Amino acid sequence: AQKITQTQPGMFVQEKEAVTLDCTYDTSDPSYGLFWYKQPSSGEMIFLIYQGSYDQQNATEGRYSLNFQKARKSANLVISASQLGDSAMYFCAMREVWGGSEKLVFGKGTKLTVNP
Amino acid sequence: SAVISQKPSRDICQRGTSLTIQCQVDSQVTMMFWYRQQPGQSLTLIATANQGSEATYESGFVIDKFPISRPNLTFSTLTVSNMSPEDSSIYLCSVLSTGLGQPQHFGDGTRLSIL
Numbered sequence: 001a002q003k004i005t006q007t008q009p010g011m012f013v014q015e016k017e018a019v020t021l022d023c024t025y026d027t028s029d030p031s032y033g034l035f036w037y038k039q040p041s042s043g044e045m046i047f048l049i050y051q052g053s054y055d056q057q058n059a060t061e062g063r064y065s066l067n068f069q070k071a072r073k074s075a076n077l078v079i080s081a082s083q084l085g086d087s088a089m090y091f092c093a094m095r096e097v098w099g100g101s102e103k104l105v106f107g108k109g110t111k112l113t114v115n116p
Numbered sequence: 117s118a119v120i121s122q123k124p125s126r127d128i129c130q131r132g133t134s135l136t137i138q139c140q141v142d143s144q145v146t147m148m149f150w151y152r153q154q155p156g157q158s159l160t161l162i163a164t165a166n167q168g169s170e171a172t173y174e175s176g177f178v179i180d181k182f183p184i185s186r187p188n189l190t191f192s193t194l195t196v197s198n199m200s201p202e203d204s205s206i207y208l209c210s211v212l213s214t215g216l217g218q219p220q221h222f223g224d225g226t227r228l229s230i231l
Contacts, residue, residue, distance in 0.1 A: 035219055043206055045159070045222035047117075091158060101172065102147070102212070104220055106158040 003027065004094050004107035012113050013082045020067070021077040021110045023092030029053075033095035034075040035104065036066070040088045048090075051075055082114045118143050122209050122223030129199055129230050136195045137226045139209030144189040147212040149220065150182070154205045162207075165192040199230045 013019040067076040119142040148165040163171040171184035186192040209223040
């Protein structure tokens with residue numbers, strides 16, 4: 001079963017507008033972490049924002065914020081004031097931890113295009 | 117965050133050959149990982165590189181095909197052996213430092229094409 005679901009293969013937004021990228025997750029562990037990464041066409045993976053399952057407040061990092069709705073198991077990324085440089089693939093990932101090790105499980109990603 | 121150098125950045129190889137990818141970190145890190153990203157796909161964990169011992173492989177990945185070394189806390193290699201066109205992918209090294217909520221940070225990746 002897919003543990004991270006990103007239902008939007010592609011999204012378009014006008015420059016300077018806000019956009020929300022959806023992410024839902026599935027886990028029975030009470031302790032988990034959720035991450036968003038950006039992958040430009042050059043291929044590198046850039047960490048954007050983190051939300052822990054016990055965090056009381058939604059995470060924010062500059063223009064990025066995470067709309068965390070624990071009961072609905074969603075962790076949507078909100079990008080405010082979009083810029084042309086925001087055009088990239090965006091991946092939601094969940095941290096699975098066991099026996100002193102961990103791994104990230106990634107969603108399929110959303111391709112964001114920012115139009116001038 | 118740690119600075120991660122991954123080499124080579126890209127390569128074109130003949131089928132049946134092997135290629136070793138290097139990942140160097142500028143500081144000691146707790147864990148190192150290797151991921152594969154096939155064309156148009158998401159990232160999949162190949163294995164966790166363990167210092168001084170055999171790597172821990174995910175289901176579907178085996179040591180004979182993807183031997184991994186990690187001789188110390190700042191360096192790891194991934195070898196893609198006996199390559200076929202299906203191995204054409206981006207291979208990414210990632211590292212994890214200590215601390216609650218710390219993210220994995222990724223190298224710039226190696227774009228590998230097999231002819």
